[in-house]
Every structure is written in C-alpha cells, then in structure tokens.
Amino acid sequence: MDWSQVPTLTWESAKLGILPALFGLIISVPLGIVCVRFRWLYGPVLSVTSVLYALPSLALFIVLIPYTGLTDTTVIIPLTLFSLCVLVPNVVDGLRSVPEPVRQAATAMGFGTMRRLARVELPISVPIVIAGLRVAVVSSISLATLGQLIGVSSLGYLLIDGYQRAFLTEILVGGGLIIALALVCDLILVLVRRLLTPWRPRRRRRELPEVVADPVAALAGGTQ
Amino acid sequence: MITFEGVTKRYPGGTLAVDDLNLEVPDGQTMVLVGPSGCGKTTTLRMINRLIDPSSGRILLDGQDIQQSDPPTLRRGIGYVIQQAGLFPHRTIEDNIGTVPLLIGWKKDKARDRARELMRLVGLDDSLARRYPHQLSGGQQQRVGVARALAADPPVLLMDEPFSAVDPIVRATLQDELLRLQAELHKTVVLVTHDVEEAIKVGDQVAIFRPGGRIAQVDSPERLLTAPADSYVESFLGFDRGIRRLSFLAASGLSLDDTAVISASLPAWEAAEQAQRNGEPWLLVTDADQKPRGWVTGDELRSLPREATAGDAQLSPYGHTFGVGTDSLRAALDATLLSPAGRAVGVDDQGRVVGVTSYERLGAAVEAAGPAADPDAAAGAEPAEPATEASPTGTA
Numbered sequence: 001m002d003w004s005q006v007p008t009l010t011w012e013s014a015k016l017g018i019l020p021a022l023f024g025l026i027i028s029v030p031l032g033i034v035c036v037r038f039r040w041l042y043g044p045v046l047s048v049t050s051v052l053y054a055l056p057s058l059a060l061f062i063v064l065i066p067y068t069g070l071t072d073t074t075v076i077i078p079l080t081l082f083s084l085c086v087l088v089p090n091v092v093d094g095l096r097s098v099p100e101p102v103r104q105a106a107t108a109m110g111f112g113t114m115r116r117l118a119r120v121e122l123p124i125s126v127p128i129v130i131a132g133l134r135v136a137v138v139s140s141i142s143l144a145t146l147g148q149l150i151g152v153s154s155l156g157y158l159l160i161d162g163y164q165r166a167f168l169t170e171i172l173v174g175g176g177l178i179i180a181l182a183l184v185c186d187l188i189l190v191l192v193r194r195l196l197t198p199w200r201p202r203r204r205r206r207e208l209p210e211v212v213a214d215p216v217a218a219l220a221g222g223t224q
Numbered sequence: 225m226i227t228f229e230g231v232t233k234r235y236p237g238g239t240l241a242v243d244d245l246n247l248e249v250p251d252g253q254t255m256v257l258v259g260p261s262g263c264g265k266t267t268t269l270r271m272i273n274r275l276i277d278p279s280s281g282r283i284l285l286d287g288q289d290i291q292q293s294d295p296p297t298l299r300r301g302i303g304y305v306i307q308q309a310g311l312f313p314h315r316t317i318e319d320n321i322g323t324v325p326l327l328i329g330w331k332k333d334k335a336r337d338r339a340r341e342l343m344r345l346v347g348l349d350d351s352l353a354r355r356y357p358h359q360l361s362g363g364q365q366q367r368v369g370v371a372r373a374l375a376a377d378p379p380v381l382l383m384d385e386p387f388s389a390v391d392p393i394v395r396a397t398l399q400d401e402l403l404r405l406q407a408e409l410h411k412t413v414v415l416v417t418h419d420v421e422e423a424i425k426v427g428d429q430v431a432i433f434r435p436g437g438r439i440a441q442v443d444s445p446e447r448l449l450t451a452p453a454d455s456y457v458e459s460f461l462g463f464d465r466g467i468r469r470l471s472f473l474a475a476s477g478l479s480l481d482d483t484a485v486i487s488a489s490l491p492a493w494e495a496a497e498q499a500q501r502n503g504e505p506w507l508l509v510t511d512a513d514q515k516p517r518g519w520v521t522g523d524e525l526r527s528l529p530r531e532a533t534a535g536d537a538q539l540s541p542y543g544h545t546f547g548v549g550t551d552s553l554r555a556a557l558d559a560t561l562l563s564p565a566g567r568a569v570g571v572d573d574q575g576r577v578v579g580v581t582s583y584e585r586l587g588a589a590v591e592a593a594g595p596a597a598d599p600d601a602a603a604g605a606e607p608a609e610p611a612t613e614a615s616p617t618g619t620a
Contacts, residue, residue, distance in 0.1 A: 105310030
C-alpha cells in the first residue's frame with residue numbers, strides 16, 4: 001500500500017471532521033440563544049434538527065452534487081446539518097445551566113441582555129457546549145469517510161480501496177487511523193475545555209488547575 | 225432617600241403582590257421588610273432596582289422617578305445582595321467583586337485594588353482573591369456577595385434574604401458584620417427577611433408586611449416591641465416581647481453591687497465575716513487583675529483552715545459576664561438567670577469586674593426605663609445602640 005498518501009488523507013479527514021462541527025457551532029449558538037429566549041421555538045427546532053439527522057448522508061451528498069459538485073462542500077454541508085442535532089440542545093442546556101441567582105445577580109449588577117450573554121451566560125455554558133462539540137467532531141470524522149463514495153477523499157479511501165482489493169492491512173490501517181484521529185481531536189477538545197474553564201470544580205479536588213500530564217487518563221476520565 | 229408613593233404590583237393572572245404601598249426609607253438607615261412568604265416584601269425590594277416594574281404608583285430615588293431611568297444604569301448605582309450570593313462561578317473572587325467597577329469602565333488594576341480593599345472590609349483574607357467561588361464556604365461566599373455589592377460605593381444597598389442560606393452561627397456573625405459595616409458606611413439599606421429576630425437586630429426601621437401586600441406597621445424595633453399596632457403585628461413578633469425589649473435598654477442603666485466582690489488574696493475568715501455582715505450567701509472572687517475567678521459561699525469560706533485565703537476555696541464557675549458599657553439589660557438578665565449564684569458579673573471593656581447584679585437591681589433598672597405598655601415613655605428612654613446588642617460574652 002502507498003503510505004505516502006496517509007498524511008494527506010488524515011489531514012482531509014480532520015478537516016471534514018472539524019469544519020462541520022465549527023460551522024454547526026456558529027449556527028447553534030445564536031439558534032440556541034433564540035430557543036432559550038423564546039421557549040416555544042425550541043420544540044419545533046428540535047424536531048427539525050432530528051429530522052435532518054435522520055436523513056441518510058449519502059442521499060444528501062447526491063442531492064447536493066448538482067449544486068456544489070464533487071467537492072468538500074458537498075460533504076461539509078450535510079455533516080454541518082447533522083451536528084446541529086447535538087449542538088443546539090447542548091447550547092440550550094448550557095445556557096439553562098446558568099443558576100438563576102447568577103442570572104439575577106448579573107441583571108441586578110447592571111448587565112444589559114447582550115453583555116450578560118457574552119460575559120456571564122455563554123462562559124458558564126462552555127463545558128456543556130464543548131461536550132456537544134466532542135460528539136459532533138467524532139461523529140463527523142466517522143461520517144466523512146462516506147464522502148469517499150462520491151470521490152471526496154479522506155481516510156475512507158483506505159477502507160474502500162482495501163475492500164476493493166481485498167487488502168486487509170489497508171482496511172485495518174484506515175480504521176485504526178480514523179479511530180486515532182477521533183481520539184486526538186477529542187483530547188484536544190478536552191484540553192480546550194480545561195483551558196477555558198479553570199473555574200470548574202474538579203472531581204478530585206486540587207488547589208490549582210493542573211496541567212494534564214497523562215493524556216490517555218485525561219481522555220478516559222473526561223467522558224461525560 | 226427612597227420613597228414609595230401608592231405603589232401597587234399586580235401580576236398577570238391577577239395576584240396582588242403589593243397593594244398601595246407608601247413607604248419612606250431615609251438616607252443612611254437600614255429599613256427591614258419582614259413578613260410571611262407571599263406578603264410582597266421581595267417584590268417591593270425588586271421594584272427599587274427595576275427587576276420588577278410596578279403596575280401603578282411611583283418610586284422615587286432621591287426625588288427622581290426611577291421609571292425614567294435606564295435600568296442597567298440605575299442598577300449600577302444600587303448594590304444588590306441575594307440569598308445564595310449568586311456569585312459568578314467563572315470569575316475569581318477579585319473579579320466578582322470588581323464586576324460593577326469594570327462595567328462602569330474602571331481599569332482592571334484599579335478594580336482589583338478596590339476588590340482587595342473590600343475583601344479586607346468584609347473580613348476576607350487576601351489569599352482568597354484568586355480563588356473561584358466554589359472553593360469558598362457559604363459564609364465566605366456571602367461576604368463576597370456583600371463586597372461585590374459595595375464595590376462601586378453605591379449609596380443604596382438592597383439585600384434579599386442575605387443570611388438565610390447559612391447556618392445560624394455564621395448568620396449571627398454576618399449580621400454583626402452588617403451592623404459594623406453600616407456604622408462605618410451609612411448606606412441606605414433595604415433588607416428583606418422572614419426572620420423577625422433578624423429584623424429587630426439589624427433594622428433602624430422595620431416594616432412588617434401582612435399577606436396581601438399591605439404594611440401592618442413601620443416603626444423602630446423598640447417601638448414595635450413596645451407598642452405593636454394590632455394583634456397581627458403582636459402575633460408576628462411572637463412571645464417574649466417584653467424580654468426582647470430589654471435588648472434596647474443599656475446595661476449601663478443598672479446599678480451594680482460591689483460589696484459582694486472580694487479579692488482572692490483576702491483571708492478566708494475575713495471574707496466569711498464580710499459575707500455574714502452583708503447577708504450575702506455568695507461572694508465573687510477576683511484575681512489580682514480584677515478579673516472574675518468564681519463564686520464562693522460564706523459556708524465554704526468558713527470551712528477553710530484559718531490561714532487560707534478566699535482564692536483557696538472551691539469556686540463555682542461565674543458563667544457568662546456582660547459588658548457594662550456595651551451590652552443590654554437583656555444580656556444582664558440572661559447572665560443573671562444562668563448564674564448559680566443568681567447574680568451576674570458586669571465587666572468593663574478590659575474584662576475587669578465592675579460589680580454584680582441582683583434581681584432587685586435588675587427590677588429597679590427595668591422600672592426606671594418606664595413601663596412597656598406606654599410607648600411614649602419607652603420612646604423617651606435612651607435605647608442601646610443596636611450594634612451593641614450582643615449576646616453575653618466572656619464565658620468562664
């Protein structure tokens with residue numbers, strides 16, 4: 001097998017995993033805020049994101065090909081839509097996790113609505129939003145491999161090529177790399193969360209925020 | 225000065241939370257709003273910083289109708305303390321305290337300096353400045369809440385059941401701290417509580433609400449205890465009104481007996497004779513610094529060998545003392561009731577014995593203060609500063 005393509009394929013897979021989650025986040029934050037502000041909207045929005053998630057990805061790729069061609073965009077759009085199904089509820093739950101006394105204190109201190117959102121409510125939502133982002137990134141990395149079927153390259157190439165050539169090593173290498181990539185992305189998000197939320201109580205109480213010395217243990221302990 | 229003029233708040237659905245409220249909170253005073261739950265006291269408080277807007281009527285802050293001010297701007301000039309402190313979990317203690325200064329555009333360094341100044345004021349150690357709220361105890365968090373409310377030095381401070389989420393011992397400490405702060409800062413404080421003892425302890429004025437959002441009586445704590453307006457107020461104040469009123473009479477009004485006080489170095493036989501001469505069953509033995517050591521009976525002294533001094537006798541503990549210059553008649557009475565000798569020890573601010581009480585002397589002091597039933601006579605009496613209404617201190 002041709003090892004020289006592995007770095008490129010890994011990079012493509014990472015891009016197809018991370019970009020949809022980021023775009024999904026950009027859509028979910030304002031959508032979530034609106035859903036918290038207007039409670040009646042949340043039900044319908046949830047229904048729509050669930051229906052979107054139920055759509056087969058391959059079908060969506062095919063529908064999009066006439067408009068966006070055989071490009072990354074054709075894969076990124078459906079994966080972005082899928083990510084909304086976890087991200088919108090997490091943004092909403094995150095905002096709702098802000099304790100009422102905290103919200104009330106912020107208002108009474110003289111925060112206007114926007115400032116309160118930016119300086120109090122969103123920062124406090126970060127842990128829950130990042131938990132959603134981890135699911136979105138990992139699932140996008142795995143779903144993106146299907147893009148290979150319409151010729152959008154990723155680590156999925158190794159799986160399909162290996163299957164067509166009945167070459168087990170290539171399939172195992174492809175699968176292993178996909179899992180490794182997902183774990184690395186997940187770990188990075190755990191680290192980002194730790195950096196952004198030094199204020200969170202630790203399960204094991206320590207005086208000061210500690211640097212993660214053992215990434216594997218951190219990953220194992222960081223599931224939520 | 226905060227003025228409520230015919231303020232009514234009716235919630236959608238028709239619940240009448242506050243009904244035609246007229247109330248004045250003078251500058252530099254603590255006004256406590258107290259009443260059962262659902263009486264509109266919290267609604268009243270929240271209308272002052274426009275967390276709730278009234279359905280009708282006007283609220284004036286120093287003569288300005290608050291409906292005409294922009295809510296966030298209005299709120300930055302009014303400190304607010306709530307029950308669970310409501311600290312921002314994602315900000316350090318110093319940044320929590322600096323919230324309003326930063327909002328009104330102070331530089332970060334200046335806000336942090338101010339935060340540390342306030343931490344000292346409310347009795348928090350500097351080392352906590354970089355901690356996060358979850359690392360503090362409930363009492364410490366509440367102190368941070370008070371510091372945060374005071375950060376931009378607002379003239380008005382609103383406190384919504386500020387001490388009800390902490391245990392009774394911490395609560396008593398925080399109440400004392402509030403009295404100390406208020407004696408120093410002279411803010412216009414409006415405090416909501418359902419605890420009538422707290423109201424009487426910390427209020428310059430107390431407004432008792434009845435269900436349905438109407439005020440039953442607004443008066444000084446002493447006058448409430450002396451002359452409740454009606455049976456509702458009377459039952460709300462609870463039992464022991466007469467005893468609690470003694471909190472407002474200074475122990476300095478007591479004439480104390482010093483003939484029952486003897487030095488530990490006095491020969492026992494001489495002390496025994498002195499006891500007999502005065503007809504005193506108990507004598508208080510003091511050490512060389514005039515600090516109390518304990519009670520001794522004439523019989524005990526007589527049973528000692530000839531060369532013994534009073535200090536050699538078996539002494540009974542002297543129990544609680546009370547500060548003659550600082551405590552109230554209530555503290556003196558309480559200490560007397562608890563003493564094995566039926567007499568309590570009055571001490572000066574150095575802890576030196578001034579004299580001892582007796583029930584006769586207590587009775588005379590209460591009588592001199594005027595009868596409880598006559599509000600005018602009671603109002604004429606010199607009330608003890610509420611800040612000095614501490615429980616008896618200085619246990620043996």
